[in-house]
Amino acid sequence: MSRPAPDDADARRAVAPVIAYPDETLASPDLALYRAARATAERIAEVTVPPREARCFRVGAGQFFRITSVEGPQVGDLNLWNAADLSERFYSGKTRALHGTHLGIGDRMWSAFPHLRPLATIVEDTLDWYGTDDFGGRVHDVIGTRCDPYTHALLSGGDAYHHCCHSNLTRALAEEVGMPPAEAEGHVHDVLNVFMCTGFTRDTGQYFMKASPVRPGDHLEFFAEIDLLGALSACPGGDCSAEHSSDAAACFPLLVEVFAPAEGALEGWQPPERNPYDRSHGL
Numbered sequence: 001m002s003r004p005a006p007d008d009a010d011a012r013r014a015v016a017p018v019i020a021y022p023d024e025t026l027a028s029p030d031l032a033l034y035r036a037a038r039a040t041a042e043r044i045a046e047v048t049v050p051p052r053e054a055r056c057f058r059v060g061a062g063q064f065f066r067i068t069s070v071e072g073p074q075v076g077d078l079n080l081w082n083a084a085d086l087s088e089r090f091y092s093g094k095t096r097a098l099h100g101t102h103l104g105i106g107d108r109m110w111s112a113f114p115h116l117r118p119l120a121t122i123v124e125d126t127l128d129w130y131g132t133d134d135f136g137g138r139v140h141d142v143i144g145t146r147c148d149p150y151t152h153a154l155l156s157g158g159d160a161y162h163h164c165c166h167s168n169l170t171r172a173l174a175e176e177v178g179m180p181p182a183e184a185e186g187h188v189h190d191v192l193n194v195f196m197c198t199g200f201t202r203d204t205g206q207y208f209m210k211a212s213p214v215r216p217g218d219h220l221e222f223f224a225e226i227d228l229l230g231a232l233s234a235c236p237g238g239d240c241s242a243e244h245s246s247d248a249a250a251c252f253p254l255l256v257e258v259f260a261p262a263e264g265a266l267e268g269w270q271p272p273e274r275n276p277y278d279r280s281h282g283l
Helices: 009-013 032-038 092-099 149-156 165-179 181-187
Strands: 040-050 054-059 065-071 074-084 083-091 108-110 119-123 138-141 191-202 205-212 219-224 228-234 254-262
Touching: 009 165, 032 219, 040 054, 040 219, 040 228, 054 065, 054 165, 054 254, 065 228, 074 119, 074 165, 092 108, 119 181, 165 181, 165 228, 205 254, 228 254
Parallel strands: none
Antiparallel strands: 040 254, 054 228, 065 219, 065 254, 074 083, 074 191, 074 228, 108 119, 119 219, 138 191, 191 205
């Protein structure tokens, strides 16, 4: 039972919020340069991610990668690492703080401390029309962490399911880098939920999902700011309209394509430097 409200409760609630991390001083990506370079690019690699599985892919700095729905509505869980240093990986929490709960064109996927620099920039999104629906749902979130067998076991009374996105990503990374799965698991991290439609309920503040608006041919495309190792899981929830962490949903593959621009198309561009903080922490 909640406590009685104080006399000044309405005044306290009326205090206007402020943005925690104003981003006006962030360097904006040169989308015009990226798009001009993309117009010269040719496809150099592709990977098909089977339903309820994950696959790794590699993208060089200055190249592009595209994630496409190819057969039916399907969401994907994306991890990114520095291809030469797995300790530099996608930091969804700081990306959320800088850009918001859902990402779109011009937003960047930032790396973990102490690096904190852009790993990739979103340059094209065929679902940018969706906006915010009547439930508060939007696409491409950095809220949900990824479906995992630990939470599933907790909520199901101990059931073991091995094709959650966390496990899929673990297997894919272990195979790609030749690492024991127990070691690879420590490098799997919170994801960008590609194509997933999510938000928070207004009454309880709980994370919700609903049927993704993605259809075959829809895609989300990124510019690689540094050399990247990526892993994408085709979520067992399919379009995440009902449940995940089971084989109940209809699931479809996802396609990852890598494109290399023509030589000289990115003249003047340089990969971003690591964060300048000296890590002295006042000592």
